[in-house]
Amino acid sequence: xxxxxxxxxxxxxxxxxxxxxxxxxxxxxxxxxxxxxxxxxxxxxxxxxxxxxxxxxxxxxxxxxxxxxxxxxxxxxxxxxxxxxxxxxxxxxxxxxxxxxxxxxxxxxxxxxxxxxxxxxxxxxxxxxxxxxxxxxxxxxxxxxxxxxxxxxxxxxxxxxxxxxxxxxxxxxxxxxxxxxxxxxxxxxxxxxxxxxxxxxxxxxxxxxxxxxxxxxxxxxxxxxxxxxxxxxxxxxxxxxxxxxxxxxxxxxxxxxxxxxx
Amino acid sequence: xxxxxxxxxxxxxxxxxxxxxxxxxxxxxxxxxxxxxxxxxxxxxxxxxxxxxxxxxxxxxxxxxxxxxxxxxxxxxxxxxxxxxxxxxxxxxxxxxxxxxxxxxxxxxxxxxxxxxxxxxxxxxxxxxxxxxxxxxxxxxxxxxxxxxxxxxxxxxxxxxxxxxxxxxxxxxxxxxxxxxxxxxxxxxxxxxxxxxxxxxxxxxxxxxxxxxxxxxxxxxxxxxxxxxxxxxxxxxxxxxxxxxxxxxxxxxxxxxxxxxxxxxxxxxxxxxxxxxxxx
Numbered sequence: 078x079x080x081x082x083x084x085x086x087x088x089x090x091x092x093x094x095x096x097x098x099x100x101x102x103x104x105x106x107x108x109x110x111x112x113x114x115x116x117x118x119x120x121x122x123x124x125x126x127x128x129x130x131x132x133x134x135x136x137x138x139x140x141x142x143x144x145x146x147x148x149x150x151x152x153x154x155x156x157x158x159x160x161x162x163x164x165x166x167x168x169x170x171x172x173x174x175x176x177x178x179x180x181x182x183x184x185x186x187x188x189x190x191x192x193x194x195x196x197x198x199x200x201x202x203x204x205x206x207x208x209x210x211x212x213x214x215x216x217x218x219x220x221x222x223x224x225x226x227x228x229x230x231x232x233x234x235x236x237x238x239x240x241x242x243x244x245x246x247x248x249x250x251x252x253x254x255x256x257x258x259x260x261x262x263x264x265x266x267x268x269x270x271x272x273x274x275x276x277x278x279x280x281x282x283x284x285x286x287x288x289x290x291x292x293x294x295x296x297x298x299x300x301x302x303x304x305x306x307x308x309x310x311x312x313x314x315x316x317x318x319x320x321x322x323x324x325x326x327x328x329x330x331x332x333x334x335x336x337x338x339x
Numbered sequence: 340x341x342x343x344x345x346x347x348x349x350x351x352x353x354x355x356x357x358x359x360x361x362x363x364x365x366x367x368x369x370x371x372x373x374x375x376x377x378x379x380x381x382x383x384x385x386x387x388x389x390x391x392x393x394x395x396x397x398x399x400x401x402x403x404x405x406x407x408x409x410x411x412x413x414x415x416x417x418x419x420x421x422x423x424x425x426x427x428x429x430x431x432x433x434x435x436x437x438x439x440x441x442x443x444x445x446x447x448x449x450x451x452x453x454x455x456x457x458x459x460x461x462x463x464x465x466x467x468x469x470x471x472x473x474x475x476x477x478x479x480x481x482x483x484x485x486x487x488x489x490x491x492x493x494x495x496x497x498x499x500x501x502x503x504x505x506x507x508x509x510x511x512x513x514x515x516x517x518x519x520x521x522x523x524x525x526x527x528x529x530x531x532x533x534x535x536x537x538x539x540x541x542x543x544x545x546x547x548x549x550x551x552x553x554x555x556x557x558x559x560x561x562x563x564x565x566x567x568x569x570x571x572x573x574x575x576x577x578x579x580x581x582x583x584x585x586x587x588x589x590x591x592x593x594x595x596x597x598x599x600x601x602x603x604x605x606x607x608x609x610x611x612x613x614x615x616x617x618x619x
Contacts, residue, residue: 131365134358139351141358148362151369154597156551158569159590163372165576166583174371174388181387208368269460272553276573290462297466298558310463317458 097308105284105292106309112199113288117267119200123207124263125256128214135215136222150212157209157272164205165277168192195285198278202286206273217259218252225251261324268317289313376400376587383584399584400592409589411564412571413596419481419556419567420549423488427496427545428538430489435500436526440509450501453494461491461554469558479561487555492545503537504530543604550597568593 100106131149135142152160167175168191176188191201229247238246271290274280280287280295287295293313297306374389379396382389403409438450468487469478477483507530515525531538556567566574572593575586 131361134354134361137354139354139358145358145362148366151366154594154601155369155372156569156594156597158551158553158572159372159594160368162572162576162586162590163368163375166375166587167368167371172384172386172388177386177388208365265458269462271460271462276553276576290460293460294462294465297469303466303470306466310460310466313463314459 100305100308109287109289109292116288117264119203120267121263124211124214127211128218131215132218132222135219152209153212160205160209161273161276168201192278193282195282198281199286202274202277221252221255372587375583376591378584399588403585403589412566412568416550416568419484420546422485423549424542424545426489427492428542430493431496431500434497436504438501439504457494465554465558478559484555484559488549488552492548496541499541503534507533539604
């Protein structure tokens with residue numbers, strides 16, 4: 078479909094690379110690419126950081142651990158749409174609880190328009206997404222942590238290793254295989270994310286939170302430019318395949334080095 | 340220099356504090372959801388906001404039930420979701436069994452190919468799918484949405500169910516053949532029942548995914564009365580974005596079937612797994 082000029086389902090004349098040319102020269106397209114990259118990187122880093130942090134917490138044994146596990150993974154049970162609604166209410170400028178709490182603690186001087194402000198919109202959306210999805214990473218990393226044999230830690234203690242050494246020499250390498258796979262999947266998945274973005278901001282105040290996918294949807298169904306949307310989509314897949322190939326090559330290279338040690 | 344035990348105690352307390360703070364922060368939005376749903380008109384726009392409703396009431400629930408078509412939407416959600424779950428189970432079970440038990444040319448390629456379809460963003464697929472559906476006059480029908488959703492969930496289910504079948508030793512089926520059972524009979528009477536906890540888990544996952552699905556639902560259906568729960572909930576934004584207690588109430592109503600299902604099925608999955616372990 079990307080090679081035709083499709084005006085809302087009426088198949089137009091074959092126009093070759095016309096659609097592609099139009100998109101690549103569109104400033105908004107490159108803007109969307111930039112936003113998408115910011116989105117993907119921030120999301121991946123945050124979700125791993127939060128997931129790892131909570132996994133470490135849950136790996137310790139303490140009273141009430143089961144209860145803690147339930148509350149920490151609770152966002153997973155909330156549908157995307159419901160999460161959006163709650164956060165929208167919490168983000169509210171005048172009556173939202175977020176502004177209220179932050180003001181009270183003194184972190185901000187005056188209430189912020191989280192979703193309406195171009196500079197905060199994207200990150201506000203990211204916060205909701207991260208809140209909703211990090212439990213998956215948390216559970217997977219917890220499983221990875223628990224699969225590291227305890228004997229390694231004991232041996233290290235006997236050899237006189239301190240906590241930092243134990244962490245960096247045993248824990249991190251121990252979860253690396255899981256992290257690698259999860260990393261690729263997370264990045265792939267973050268390119269696809271749509272619901273929370275769309276419902277919360279529809280691409281944000283003046284395209285501030287318009288990722289690739291949002292722009293595609295908007296082009297297709299709001300502006301009815303199906304042909305361009307299709308071209309956008311094809312470019313997207315190519316770009317994604319390129320990124321994933323690059324990434325996999327890097328991780329495979331690293332794995333080869335590890336094999337030398339064993 | 341703090342003593343060994345002193346430091347241990349400090350670490351212990353620190354751990355508890357961190358855990359409690361983290362749990363509170365993460366659970367907060369859910370608590371806020373419930374809190375807001377129970378607010379009455381008077382408490383809703385208090386500043387500072389009411390952390391515990393001073394006059395808790397179910398006004399929000401009653402109003403939203405009266406003013407919107409929320410039950411119609413939930414009914415639609417049920418229709419779409421249950422159809423998808425059932426059909427998906429049928430398709431994925433047959434496909435999974437075939438991939439697991441039979442050997443034929445192109446089997447591995449097929450498995451890889453369907454896996455690759457998962458890479459494509461939903462929003463990308465929506466565009467051509469819309470065009471195709473329009474040709475078949477499936478736009479604005481629940482059937483179209485069901486078909487779309489099946490496409491979304493089948494691949495994952497097939498892979499997982501194939502995995503489950505792989506865990507069954509072939510000897511069981513062979514023993515059945517010796518006893519005169521037909522191929523399909525063995526499949527139907529032995530293999531599938533042994534997979535039951537796995538099937539229930541897949542049914543649960545599929546139910547969740549389809550119940551919460553938004554992209555296809557909002558794109559393919561335009562009639563308000565045909566909306567699914569997800570779309571209905573989002574329609575409140577902008578319309579009655581001010582009556583938050585009603586919106587939160589609607590959200591809770593929407594979430595309840597999920598919770599009920601999860602609680603009910605969880606028991607089956609767990610008990611099914613342990614029974615399997617005993618059989619060996």
